[in-house]
Amino acid sequence: MYRIGVVVVTSVGAGLFCNEIVFESKRRDSSDKHPEFVTFAASFDRYKKAIENADWDEMANIILEAIAVLKSAGANFIVIPSNTPHYGFDKIKKASPLPILNLIEITADECESKGYKKVAVLGTKPTMQKGLYNEKLRTRGIEPVIPNEALCDEIHELIISDIIPGQTNESLREKVKAGIKSIDCDAVILGCTELPEVYNSKNLNKPAVDTARLLAHKAIDVALSVGLNGDE
Numbered sequence: 001m002y003r004i005g006v007v008v009v010t011s012v013g014a015g016l017f018c019n020e021i022v023f024e025s026k027r028r029d030s031s032d033k034h035p036e037f038v039t040f041a042a043s044f045d046r047y048k049k050a051i052e053n054a055d056w057d058e059m060a061n062i063i064l065e066a067i068a069v070l071k072s073a074g075a076n077f078i079v080i081p082s083n084t085p086h087y088g089f090d091k092i093k094k095a096s097p098l099p100i101l102n103l104i105e106i107t108a109d110e111c112e113s114k115g116y117k118k119v120a121v122l123g124t125k126p127t128m129q130k131g132l133y134n135e136k137l138r139t140r141g142i143e144p145v146i147p148n149e150a151l152c153d154e155i156h157e158l159i160i161s162d163i164i165p166g167q168t169n170e171s172l173r174e175k176v177k178a179g180i181k182s183i184d185c186d187a188v189i190l191g192c193t194e195l196p197e198v199y200n201s202k203n204l205n206k207p208a209v210d211t212a213r214l215l216a217h218k219a220i221d222v223a224l225s226v227g228l229n230g231d232e
Contacts, residue, residue: 001035002223005075005098007066008041009082010164013193013212017081020216028220035223038073040066044164051084051126060088060095067096077101079219081212083191084127106218107189107211108136114207116186120145123191125156133191151179163194173198180204 004021008014018037025034042062050059063085067078078100080086086104093100111119121133121144128146137144147155154176162169177199180188187207190196193215201208 002076002225003074004035004037004219004223005067005070005073005078006037006039007063007070007078007080007082007085008039009047009080009085010044010194011041012163012166012197013081014039014041016193016196016212017079017216017219020213021220024213024217024220035220037219038070038075040069040073042066047082047085048160051124054087054126054130056088057091059085060091063088063092064095067092067098067100071097077219077222079103079215081193081215083132083193083211084124087126087130087132101215101218101222103211103215104133104136106214107191107209108133108140108142110209110214111137111142111187111189112140114187114209116142116207118143118145118185119209120147120180120183120185120188121191122147122155122180122188122195124159125152127191128152128155133189145183145185147179147183151176154179158198159192159194163197177203181206 006014021037022034046062063080070078075098078098083103089102119137119142121128129152134144158172158176162172181204187209189209190199190211193212196210196212199208
C-alpha cells in the first residue's frame with residue numbers, strides 16, 4: 001500500500017480524516033488492516049494569519065514545508081484535509097515533490113455523482129465568499145449557493161471560535177443550524193473539515209457532503225491502488 005501524507009491544518013479536521021481512514025478500512029475489510037499514514041502539523045497561527053490576509057502564496061509555502069517533512073517520513077502522496085488552503089493548490093501542486101489529492105475536485109465530483117443541481121457551500125468566509133468551489137461546481141452544471149452575509153459571519157465565527165479551539169457555544173450552533181436549514185438547495189457542502197464535528201445530513205434535514213470523510217475514502221482508494229496517477 002501507498003503511505004498517506006497528511007498535512008494537518010487543524011487538529012479537528014485532520015482528526016476526523018485520520019479516524020475515518022481507520023473506520024472506513026474496517027468497514028471494507030474486517031482484518032483491521034488500513035493504509036499507513038503520517039502527519040505533520042505546522043502551528044495553526046501561521047495558517048490562520050495566511051487566511052486572514054488571503055495570502056495564498058504564504059499558505060502554499062507553509063504546506064510545501066509540511067510536504068517536505070512528510071516526504072522524508074516516507075509518504076507516497078499527500079492530502080490536505082482542509083478546504084480554504086486549496087486556494088493555493090495550483091502553486092502547491094506545481095512545486096510539490098509528491099502527488100496531491102485535490103479535495104475541491106473530489107467534492108465537486110461527489111456532488112455531480114449524486115445529481116445535485118443546487119448546492120450550498122459552507123465554510124470559512126474566504127471559502128464561501130471568494131468562490132473556492134464556484135468554478136468546479138459550475139463546470140459540472142451545479143449552481144453554488146452562498147449564505148447571506150449574516151449567516152456567513154456566524155458560520156465563520158463558529159469554526160474559528162468554537163469548533164477549532166474546542167470552546168462549545170450551543171446557542172451559536174443552534175442559530176447556525178437554523179440558518180443552514182433555511183437555505184434553498186439540494187444539498188450542502190460541509191466545506192470546512194471541522195463542520196462535520198457539529199453538523200450532518202440528519203440534523204440539517206438535507207444531504208450534507210462531508211469533505212473530511214469523503215477525502216479519507218478517496219485516499220484509501222489511492223493507497224490501495226496498483227498505480228498512482230500523478231494528476232490526482
